[in-house]
Amino acid sequence: MDEKMTQRSVWEKxxxxxxxxxxxxxxxxxxxxxIELPPTMTARFDMERFGINxxxxxxxxxxxxITGYLSVKTLKRVVLTYEQMQAPKYVVGFGSCTINxxxxxxxxxxxxxxxxxxxxxxxxxxxxxxxxxxIYSFNELIAKIDRGEANSWKDYYNNYDFYRxxxxxxxxxxxxxxxxxKADAALFRI
Amino acid sequence: xxxxxxxxxxxxxxxxxxxxISGNFSFKMKLQGDKIxxxxxxxxxxxxxxxxxxxxxxxxxNIAIVCRICVPDPDPNENNxxxxxxxxxxxxxxxxxxxxxxxxxxxxxxxxxxxxxxxxVATTGLYAFSNWTIADRDRIMELFxxxxxxxxxxxxxxxxxxxxxxxxxxxxxxxxVMDYIExxxxxxxxxxxxxxxxxxxxxxxxxxxxxQAIKWGVTGPNLRACGVAADVRKDDPYEVYDKxxxxxxxxxxxxxxxxxxxxxxxxxxxxxxxxxxxxxIPAGPVWNKIPNPLKWxxxxxDAYVRTESSKGEYAYYMVxxxxxxxxxxxxxxxxxxxxxxxLENLLAGSRIEDASQIMFSLDACPPEVxx
Amino acid sequence: xxxxxxxxxxxxxxMQFPEAAFKVKKERRIEVRLPSARLYDFAVxxxxxxxxxxxSAISCVDWIDDGEFELVYHxxxxxxxxxxxxxxxxxxxxxxxxxxxxxSNLWQPAKFFERDIHEMFGVYFDGSEDMERFILTDWxxxxxxxxxxxxREFALNFYHYRDYEPQWLKDMMAAGEGxx
Numbered sequence: 001m002d003e004k005m006t007q008r009s010v011w012e013k014x015x016x017x018x019x020x021x022x023x024x025x026x027x028x029x030x031x032x033x034x035i036e037l038p039p040t041m042t043a044r045f046d047m048e049r050f051g052i053n054x055x056x057x058x059x060x061x062x063x064x065x066i067t068g069y070l071s072v073k074t075l076k077r078v079v080l081t082y083e084q085m086q087a088p089k090y091v092v093g094f095g096s097c098t099i100n101x102x103x104x105x106x107x108x109x110x111x112x113x114x115x116x117x118x119x120x121x122x123x124x125x126x127x128x129x130x131x132x133x134x135i136y137s138f139n140e141l142i143a144k145i146d147r148g149e150a151n152s153w154k155d156y157y158n159n160y161d162f163y164r165x166x167x168x169x170x171x172x173x174x175x176x177x178x179x180x181x182k183a184d185a186a187l188f189r190i
Numbered sequence: 191x192x193x194x195x196x197x198x199x200x201x202x203x204x205x206x207x208x209x210x211i212s213g214n215f216s217f218k219m220k221l222q223g224d225k226i227x228x229x230x231x232x233x234x235x236x237x238x239x240x241x242x243x244x245x246x247x248x249x250x251x252n253i254a255i256v257c258r259i260c261v262p263d264p265d266p267n268e269n270n271x272x273x274x275x276x277x278x279x280x281x282x283x284x285x286x287x288x289x290x291x292x293x294x295x296x297x298x299x300x301x302x303x304x305x306x307x308x309x310x311v312a313t314t315g316l317y318a319f320s321n322w323t324i325a326d327r328d329r330i331m332e333l334f335x336x337x338x339x340x341x342x343x344x345x346x347x348x349x350x351x352x353x354x355x356x357x358x359x360x361x362x363x364x365x366x367v368m369d370y371i372e373x374x375x376x377x378x379x380x381x382x383x384x385x386x387x388x389x390x391x392x393x394x395x396x397x398x399x400x401x402q403a404i405k406w407g408v409t410g411p412n413l414r415a416c417g418v419a420a421d422v423r424k425d426d427p428y429e430v431y432d433k434x435x436x437x438x439x440x441x442x443x444x445x446x447x448x449x450x451x452x453x454x455x456x457x458x459x460x461x462x463x464x465x466x467x468x469x470x471i472p473a474g475p476v477w478n479k480i481p482n483p484l485k486w487x488x489x490x491x492d493a494y495v496r497t498e499s500s501k502g503e504y505a506y507y508m509v510x511x512x513x514x515x516x517x518x519x520x521x522x523x524x525x526x527x528x529x530x531x532x533l534e535n536l537l538a539g540s541r542i543e544d545a546s547q548i549m550f551s552l553d554a555c556p557p558e559v560x561x
Numbered sequence: 562x563x564x565x566x567x568x569x570x571x572x573x574x575x576m577q578f579p580e581a582a583f584k585v586k587k588e589r590r591i592e593v594r595l596p597s598a599r600l601y602d603f604a605v606x607x608x609x610x611x612x613x614x615x616x617s618a619i620s621c622v623d624w625i626d627d628g629e630f631e632l633v634y635h636x637x638x639x640x641x642x643x644x645x646x647x648x649x650x651x652x653x654x655x656x657x658x659x660x661x662x663x664x665s666n667l668w669q670p671a672k673f674f675e676r677d678i679h680e681m682f683g684v685y686f687d688g689s690e691d692m693e694r695f696i697l698t699d700w701x702x703x704x705x706x707x708x709x710x711x712x713r714e715f716a717l718n719f720y721h722y723r724d725y726e727p728q729w730l731k732d733m734m735a736a737g738e739g740x741x
Contacts, residue, residue, distance in 0.1 A: 027207075035261050038305075043322075056207075056208075069238065077206055077235075107238050107243055108242070110239075130341065
């Protein structure tokens, strides 16, 4: 398994070099951290020079940016959105609420640790992080893709039962996009 | 029902992931073709249980979380919290601290207005304008970072005063930023406010008459755009608002264009207030120390304090029973009326292409509704 | 004389409601305690005769030791510029909802506040058109703002936290310092 991950074919390396410069971010403001996204996207701390653009539909986005805390009601919609995105996809946890609950650690309505529900690629520390910190972490993500190490999206298919059990413990309701998961896993031969 | 009606009447759910909604909010609408028959809002995506969190922490610990209730305009929260405790416990605030608090409130109001009108104009398709206002608002964020240490959440106003005094040269930098923003107002007018296309798109959208506004509980710039000259800073004065001169701009049409014009004119008034404060601020201490904050008890009592935030009337009702934690804090966000039933009333009868513009022109902020 | 305007308003109201207890707290703030059966008449008079057209908020306080809920109605008058806080008490049920009548046919903003109090405290407002859940749509537990619900215990038991055991924390806890 380790050999398969480190040896990439020439095509995969070229694909990584091209795709790392055109990552599209889903425009979904899930929590209070979203107030620092307009300065990052507009003229002052321009994010578009790295190729990162906001995109409105999850079917055409690569990065899911979870800006801050997630209440249980939003968590259900975020899991649905995550499953609708096409692989390879990257989740960036923004702020200290995704790490261990942050400011709302004793609240009855927010989730405490994001990577029990969906696999997370990188985290940005802060409450809230500055636009320069956001751009720094996007650069780290781009470097990780270039090296071929940004593979946490495969973890969702390998450990699907673990994630599903945690999701069902926290919120009820049918999560319907099971066919998308099977199709994606078959496509990438996982 | 005829076959045409079965095809034409439908329900649409505009969900939380949508660029046409200001934040994490959703509504269900019943439509007939393009016309909206009725709408129902669905909030709660941002619920954190603030009022419960505040009951389980000490009074001094709550100051760190209270600013996160309203995201674009966090300073009225800190001001309300500090003034509620001061009213219950009878604490005096030094004079210089009141002037500094007013300055911070006005700077926050300016930043929020720039964000708000940028958002409204962007829903009509003019994205260059919102790029300009968000970039100019960043100069105010830099001033906040210099004064308090944080760009967005300041944790600066404590019961008894403010946390620290101005750094050296701060007054000069504030006046420079005010001159800069004032010089940009001409460009804003040319690009968007006096632009014939924007006027054509924004007039007649979401009209609220004067009687409807008072009946529905509309407050803030939305109420002033309907012809009622009501402002908490003049009616129920707090801090030093009775010592500075400013006017209350009003319009009578009550549509989306009038609301944006009122906000644009209030930017000028806020700049003038900031200049007067820098001119007249007295010297002195900035904090009356709280004795031993970790074991501090506030005597029993209750208070209802109101502030004029950039979105409307913002109020806190605090009850204390003589212990170390607050017994009950009720937060009345400014958007509890605007974002919920004023929006439902206005959407019924309008068209779906104007729904996004109505929500942004009311400047409804979902975190205040959900707390 | 101090508080002239507020005292004249109190006199006018006291004539109509002799059983209520009025108090002028400071300038522009009047507090009144009413028996709960008289609140609806008071609200009608506030709106129709005395021109208090703005309902600012309805708050609920859980006095668990007295076994009562206290509902506070905040009314504001745009012309006189005075705020009146009307306080009533209703009995608190341990299981199920307490009941009270609604004022949402007089004031539209009351609908939101009454729905909020219903899901947070469990007080049902009879006669209201819409008492559905609003903010806590997937919640199965007790009304969360009641004083017998401790949010810290609930959060520690229900949610998973990340394990974080660095060496400095282990040393501190072995020496008996720190908590949790």
